[in-house]
Amino acid sequence: MFAPRFLQNTALLLCFVLLVGCGFKLRTASVLPNDLQNLVVTANNPDSQLFAELQKSLALSNINTTDSSSSSAELKVLNDSLTRRTLSLFPNGQVAEHELIYTVRYQLIRDKQKPITNSFELTRNYQDDPDNALAKSREMELILNELRAQASNLIIRQLGQY
Template sequence: MSGKSYLPIGTVIFATLFLLQGCGFHLRGAADLPASISPVQIQGLGEYDALRLELTQLLEGNSIDVVDKRAQASSQLRVSSSSSRRVLSVDGGGKVAEYELHESAKFTLVSAEGHKLVSEQSIDLIQTYLNTEDEILGKQQEESLLRKDMQRDLASRLLRRLQSQL
């Protein structure tokens, strides 16, 4: 050997985890929500709405029960969302070259007694993608995946907003 010393991999991993812990790093979706809002009812989104499913998963992952009936809930998370797509640019032949995707949500958290725990807020996300004419099926899948990622990001941001307000 040439006299170089190497750190064992375990030491490097431990040091990295220690640094991440010290800087306030948390796993995505991890939020410190008060137990007093549990159980929560999500209002305004359909049963199989992608945002509702993401919110339910994140809330339950943070030890907040999600219920369907208002009578069982300690609080209601009132959410409305919208999705849209618009043409961002066209090529020389008049074909769409780029799209812009919009996802937005408005929300408020209300106690069972009707008191606002978190005032109404909105979250808006925008994502662009190129539209090449020769990859039509791939671009449809790309848009679907982008929307799913945007829904996941909306839910995560909504939870972080709840955490900061409560």
């Protein structure tokens, strides 16, 4: 009875030591500097789904968004775009697989500082099936929603670095 418990504890301790030793750590909530706790959030296209997702993510991160100029910082979503690159073809010449490239550009404007413009790309592979067009369009919509959520979280994490 003593041996199995000892082996179990030893295995647990070994896993913990390996995880800590390789540098693994849990990702914590983004901590933003004090001057970024109240942000004016704008977009070149305020009707974009990324803009709505970003506002939702900021609210979940307890960052106050305001429309007034009382804030000392402004986060501006300049643009987001989706491009496709063909990866493979079916024997009949139709596209079998795409690489989706979601590009986001944003700008952080602080009082008395030079604006910081940043951009990044997120990629996903997407397999097309012309026989299931309706299901594939729904899958594409889900992938885009996932990319927007990931992009908004990445923007918030990057804001913590400025």
